[in-house]
Structures are given as structure tokens and as C-alpha cells.
Amino acid sequence: MSRIGVAFDKARADGRAVLVGCMPAGFPTVEGSIAAMKAMVEAGVDVIEVEIPYSDPVMDGPVIQKASDIALAGGVRVADTLRAVEAVAATGASVVTMTYWNPIEQYGVDAFARDMAAAGGTGLVTPDLIPDEAAEWLAASDAHGLDRTFLVSPSSTDARLRMTAEHCRGFVYATAIMGVTGARAQTSEAAPVLVSRLREVTDIPVGVGLGVGTGAQAATVAGYADAVIVGSALVRCVLDAPDQAAGLTALRKLSAELADGVRNPAR
């Protein structure tokens, strides 16, 4: 059974895709990030992806790098991420955590899974952990009933798509482009191809992320994916705002636009 399944079931009942919005914990402060995530939920984001800030985020572009740096400079700890997960999960939204592997390894894989489950989180998205190296995480996530989202890429072979999807629970993350996080002007041509390749080998829901930043792009992706994942564009709302109130206003506006997008898919 998958914990995040409720979000997918609900969206499916509405005949639409799930909207996933990302935000690093502790950016710009722990309380500020919790307020931002709650604002996103209120404005229509279904699933909050809380990123654990990491010193060497190789899958992230400049916006999330900057936000992570600010969070780390502010002294955010892994335990604060769990606090954010708990606060957002209490609103009834589904919460998943995205994390590079080393912070989890240092926390203790089983201990993190236990604390994540206790905080009400659904599971982990692991950008630099492939199933080939994930034995400890497979065991811990089974033991604590957490979901596992590994990434697949346009460069993945069919055999790896199948293998990776088999190790996922909840949803699989299809990276729309070859590249790092960051909003892009054009939606990807590779993404629909990757999603249909995935459909050949798996029934698990597919989330598409990397480069989605507008309502129109969300509508396009919602036309072929089960979840639309938005990161940098949301983070930028907070990064570029002169103060917290302005940041929350911008976040609500973009979240609502994206929520509208997933409700009006381009088919």
C-alpha cells in the first residue's frame, strides 16, 4: 500500500492530475518555510515536497541552490525538516521529502524512516540514490511503510525504467529534461515520450518534473502525466519577494494558477 495514494485517488476521482509543489525546509527560516508550504496547500497544491537543504545539491539549478544556501546559513537541521513535515501533514495535505542521500545516511536510514513516518510524511524522493545502491532504504521503507520515489530520465534504458519503477511505491518521478531543476520557457518534448515509455513497463503513477513553472505548462504536462511537479518557480516567488507577505502573495497566486492548470489539461 502506498501512503501518497490518497492524493492520487482523490485527483483521479476529479479526473485530473496531482499538483506537487516543492520548497526547501528552513528557507528563508523554518517558520517561514512552513508558512510558505501551508499557503501553497491553501491555494490548491495537493502534495508538498519538502526538500532537505544540502551543501552539494548536484541536481539543483541556481534557484534551489540559493534557497538551500540561505537555509543552511540560517542553521537549518535535518530535524527541522521533520518538524516542517509534521506541521504541513497536520493540514491534511500529503507530504513527501526530497533529499540527497548523505543527510539520510548520517541520520541513520532506519531512524530517519521511523521519524519520517511518525511525522506523518509519506515517503522520500531520492535524486542521487538509484535502486542499485538502495538496499538499506528498501528495507527501512518497507519496515516503516513509507513510499519510495526514484527518478527516471530520458536517457534511461527500457530495462532501467522497468527496474526503477518496480522499486518505486507511490509514484515514479520522470525528469522531463536532461538537466537540473529550474523553470524553463519551453515544456519538454522528451517528457511525453518518456511517460509513454514508462506506461509500457509499469502501472505506477508517473509524476513529471523539471522545468515546469506556469499554469499553461502545468496544463500541458497534466495532459499526459499523473502528477505535475513544480519546484524552482515556486521557490523563486519567495526568493524574489521583498518581504514575507509579498512572498506568500506571489506563492498563492502561482499555486492557484498551477492548480488551475492541472484542472484544465491540454489533451
Place this chain on the structure above:
Amino acid sequence: MSAAPATGQVPDAAGHFGRFGGRFVPEALVAALDELDAAYRKAMGDEDFLAEFGALLRDYAGTPSLLYEARRFSAQIGARVLLKREDLNHTGAHKVRNVLGQALLTKRMGKRRVIAETGAGQHGVATATAAALFDLECVVYMGQVDTERQALNVARMRMLGATVVPVTAGSRTLKDAMNEAMRDWVANVEDTHYLIGTAAGPHPFPEMVRDFVRGIGEEARRQCLDLTGALPDAVAACVGGGSNALGIFHAFVPDTGVRLYGFEAGGEGVDTGRHAASITGGSSGVLHGTRTYVLQDADGQTIESHSISAGLDYPGVGPEHAWLHDTGRATYLPVDDADAMAAFELLCRTEGVIPAIESAHALAGARAIAPRLAEELGREPVIVVNLSGRGDKDVHTAGAYFGILDKE
């Protein structure tokens, strides 16, 4: 005496050296790593490739490098010191061996662009050199702090036609340059090879880089036997990411009577926290695609390293060293800035050889272990020291350190 290495295939097919190594990378890179792995394994069994690589090493890089008996330096430290003169290679360091091997593979894989990270600039210069020779586009990522302390090498790379990108993220040194190179690679993997400059990173880099530089030790072993009639008592090298050290260690690993010493950058002292000694002062973790010893805090955030030597200023180390440390086959000790610079000066004054500051750590390490070895053996020990590079690039840093630069 040293413990024998653990048995079994090391690394295994997935690049694990015991509990270290492996692949902790975005899935987007897996296809490229598999392609590289296949190309490398095919090349290592291909007579044509080996002949071409061998000819380049001989005719272009100028190897085998000399094994030179440093008599006046030896007299000062109480050991018979044989210097493996990698500083005399084309481009001035051992790095050229790895770069020529990977550039040949790049051509074989049909890629037209190479990217690299560099700290001291030696690997960047070597990559820019090979890119010129093989007509490849070349982009080198270098932390902004390093572009300032290694300005001469930045100019050299540009002269060779490379684009040097100063990296302003994080600590602005080698680790951040490596992050940026990884991001470039994820985006451009189809036509680009990431030419990693040391025996670190995801499988197959640690094993492949070692194989391209292991000629250092094969030559040194033969040269030492020719010169002294016996194997050395010890082999010493500095350890940043670990390529020059593995290069000289590898051929000696089965010779259990030969002690292997890796000297890490102790910076201002391991107990000050301002150092780059990942094995001595770090713990097991995941960084840059591999599991190894890492300088990190309790949350797994990488701690910035510190060293007077840009080439050793890295908070991780290649996974094979982590394994050689765990098995006890090699010994890793820190050498602080002051001791390295004292050995730097001693080699200049006794031998007329200006070493890279990186290599000065190996010289200082040999100086530190010489009395212990002499006592243990009851005679003067024979130590092969890998002089991994020349000090031209460090003239400014060393000049400032010794206060011998004229005021502007």
C-alpha cells in the same frame, strides 16, 4: 607489518571497494556511466588502444618519468629518497596520464566535448592540453578562490583554447567546481564526457583513473629494482582525491613488505578543524557519486576543507583509499601546511627542484616517517616519494608564504 588486502574481486562489478565506492548519482547519468564503463573495459583489452595510449605517454607526455636519487635531500632527512619525477611530465604533473587515457576514450565514444573540474589547475591544464591535441571543445570549472590563487594556470588553460568558468557557489573551491561540472554533465551528457581529474566520483571513475595512472608505480617498481637491487621499504605520496597516490601504490599493493603511506593535507592542524584530511579527520559518507571518507557535520553537510595546497583542498577522497585504509594495507597521515612548506623549501635548496605544494606534503611525510622506519629496520630506509608535480604554478603562493616577493 601491514595486513594483507581482503580477498575477492576489488572493486566488484558495480565499483564497490568493500563498503566504499559505488554509484550515488542521478539516474540521468547512469546510461553515460555504463557507456563509459563498457568503452573503458573494451579499451583495456584492446591492443590498438593500449599501443596508442602507450605511444602518447612516451612521445607526448615524456614518460617513463625518471626515478631520481635525491642525495642531498636524503642526507637531511635520514632516508635514502628516490623521487619519482612526475613533475617532468608534459604539463608538469602526473595528471597528464589520466587525461590522455580519458581523452582517447572520449574520441572512441564519439563525443566532441570534454568538461573538467580543477583545483590547483593542473588537471584543468592537462585537460585543456589533451582537448587541443584531440580537437575537443573544453570547459573547465574552477572555484573562484582557486582561480585567484592559481591565476597562472587559468591563463594557461585559456591559451590552450579552453573556457574557464569560475564557480561562485558554496565554498568556491574544488568541491563546488565538481558540483558544477556534474550539473553540466547531466544537461549535456549526450555529446560530453566529464573528464574527472582524480580517482574519485561514481563507478567506473575510481577504477579507470587508477588504471590510467598506475604506470607511475609500475615504472617506479622496475626503476627501484634496477637502481637498488631491491624493492623500497616505503612508498609515499600526497592524497587529495588520490590519483597520484593510487598511481604509485597500485603496483606495490601485492608487495606486502613495502609500506604504503598516503599523506593528507593537515592544513592548520587536524585538531583545528581547518584541514583537508578526509581519512584522518572525516567519516564515512556519500559525496560526489561515491561512498568514502568525507569531512562532514552530524547532518551530513559537507564541511569546507582547508589547505595551502589547492590540489589537496578537497573534503573527500577516492573510495579505494578508504578501502586501503580500512584493510590496513596503506597508512594515512596528515601533514600540516607548515611542515609541507618546510619540506618544499628544503627540496628547493638541496636539490634545485621546486615541487608542487601538493607533492611537498609527500616530502614532508617522508621526512616525518624516516626516523621511525630507520629505528624499525635498524638501517637507513629506502623511500620512493611521488613528486607528483612541479611548483611553477605555486610560485606566487610560496613566494607570499616565505615573504620573498618584492612589494609592488
